Every structure is written in C-alpha cells, then in structure tokens.
Amino acid sequence: MPIPNQDAKPVRRLDLSVRYTFKADKQPTRAQIRQWVRAVEPGAAQVAICFVDTAEGRELNANYRHKDYATNVLSFPYETEPVLMGDLVLCWPVVEREALDQGKSLETHTAHLIIHGMLHLQGWDHETDEEAEQMEAEEREIMAALGLPDPYALDGH
Template sequence: MTRGPIQLDLSVSYGLPRTGLPAAVSFKRWAAAACEGRIRKADLAIRLVDTKEGRSLNRHYRGKDYATNVLSFPAELPEGVTLPLLGDLVICAPVVAREAREQGKQLAAHYAHLTVHGVLHLLGLDHENDREAEAMELLEREILAGLGFGDPYEDE
C-alpha cells in the first residue's frame, strides 16, 4: 500500500449532453478514492457516452452487441516504460440511468459505484471467480462507504 494523497490527472469528456450527468469534480473524487492507498500517481480518462457509442465500443472490444454500464481499458505501456497512465473508462449514461431507476438507487451513488468499479479494474482487480468477486465487492463497499454511499450490492 502507498501512503499519502493520490496525484490524479483526470480528463472527463462528454459524448452526449451534460444535463443531469455528474460533473468532472465528482468523477475525480470517486476515482481518487478508488486509487487511494493503491497507487501514488495516476493519469486517467473517463468518457461518458450515449447508447449508440456504448454499444459500438462493447461490440468492437468485447464482442457483445449491447451497451453496458462501464468499460475499462487499462493502459498497455511498452516494457520498460513507466508512466502514471492508468487507462480509460467509458460509462454509458443511459444504461447507468436505467439501472439506477430499476434498482431504486440514487443516480450519483450508481455513478460513484461504477467509477470505483472501473478504476479497480484498471488497477488490476477482477471478478472472474467467486473469491475475486467477493474481494472486489468488499473493497468497493469500503471505498463507497468512505465516500458516504451505501452498499451497492445490498439488494442483490
């Protein structure tokens, strides 16, 4: 574990109207919380997209023909190159809004959860098996509680 505050360089781009979407400062707070104690310096980009772009990216990179809530693209640096480049997150705003409605969650809480979840993927965590999933979900709960949000898995 690293000590001290994270130095986070975050770029947020909006591929759809920003009305009702969290501000870049919120994404920075959520991403920093996910990085805190795990990495000292990070460069990260988050892009918010509509359903069409989200579906296209998911189809191209994962072979799945639907828009998903968050896609994580870890930076792939050449061997020997050390930069704080963490990677990119793509968040599909209409999917996030629909899920929040269906699950009875506050929209900001769902965005915070998906941001934390995506950043943890960029940091190398995964949920391919039950043990990994339990560990990742526990970490997400702890981070979100520190941000003032409830358990995102409470009703599942």
C-alpha cells in the first residue's frame, strides 16, 4: 500500500459561475475573475458572481440589507466548510462610478471589490474599527500579491 504524501496540498477545486445580466464595456473577463477569486479562497469553493444594473442592485440591497440604494458589492455566504459556497453581486454602474470618482483603474477597483466580497464569504467583516483594520490589511496583502496597488491609498494609484 502506498504511503500518502503528507506534504501534498489539499485539492483546490473552484466551481465558478460568472453571469453578466448587465453588460458593459470593460467588464472583467472570466479569467481575470478566476485569478482574483483564487487569490482569496483557501480551498475548495463554489462561487457565483453576477454583474447587475442599478435597479437590481438597489432591489437586492433593499431586500437583504434594508438599505434603499445600490451598493458596489453584495455578498451572500451559504457555507464555509468543507466547501466555501456563496454568491457575489456587483452593481456595475456603481463600480464604474466609484472607480472614476476615486481615480482608480476599473480593473483594480473591480479586483478589490471581488476580493472584499470573497473575504465576506469567508466570514470577515468590518463592523468595528478593529475588524475593519484587519480586513483592510488582508485586502492590501492580497492585492499586493497580485501586483495591484493598495486599494486604500489616498491618491487612488
């Protein structure tokens, strides 16, 4: 009987669904999204990511968070163990506006929001100052590992 390799890493299977119910120029490709998700998820995951318009983003935020406006990203976690399962919804017009207002590239801002949402799926939060500092530090580290700028830099670059 063969001896299992104790140094072998666990299987990292990613089932990723990407839907563009709102289509626009410069939306990230599935390959880009997969890279950003992979940078965050620690093991097996089943994640659906959907890009929506302002009306749907507002409706989802109102229904699930009781806030009557469209927000940039919504996270819907279902399970964390043994497989991370959840949905992310990005309201594309809000993402575009924020990137422009903050002087960030659309790609960098979108990557940050997907990373941010993926951390929420894993249980990270930013309700307190301490939680926010820890989550922001994690986001900075992941972005840097991807060769992307600090999403919280004041100049946006």
